[in-house]
Amino acid sequence: MHVCPQKSRQVRIHLSLLRPYQCGHCSQSFSQPSDLRNHVVTHSSDRPFKCGYCGRAFAGATTLNNHIRTHTGEKPFK
Numbered sequence: 001m002h003v004c005p006q007k008s009r010q011v012r013i014h015l016s017l018l019r020p021y022q023c024g025h026c027s028q029s030f031s032q033p034s035d036l037r038n039h040v041v042t043h044s045s046d047r048p049f050k051c052g053y054c055g056r057a058f059a060g061a062t063t064l065n066n067h068i069r070t071h072t073g074e075k076p077f078k
């Protein structure tokens, strides 16, 4: 009995065909672009929009504005 190295290489190529969307931050790869996007978010802690009331940080200005309304009690649809 012997282990064929060619076979294991073929398995790896097969896997990369099944999951062509690879994360740029780690070696994980995904079959769907949406899966990759969901995963990449877990790496990024980039939240430049910070709430002046409680210090919570948000990734988008819209999300921050929505959050600030919970402090000010302002109702956007009047």
Ligand SMILES: [Zn+2]
Binding pocket: 023, 024, 025, 026, 027, 028, 039, 040, 043
């Ligand atoms: Zn990753």
Ligand SMILES: [Zn+2]
Binding pocket: 051, 052, 053, 054, 055, 056, 067, 068, 071
């Ligand atoms: Zn806040």
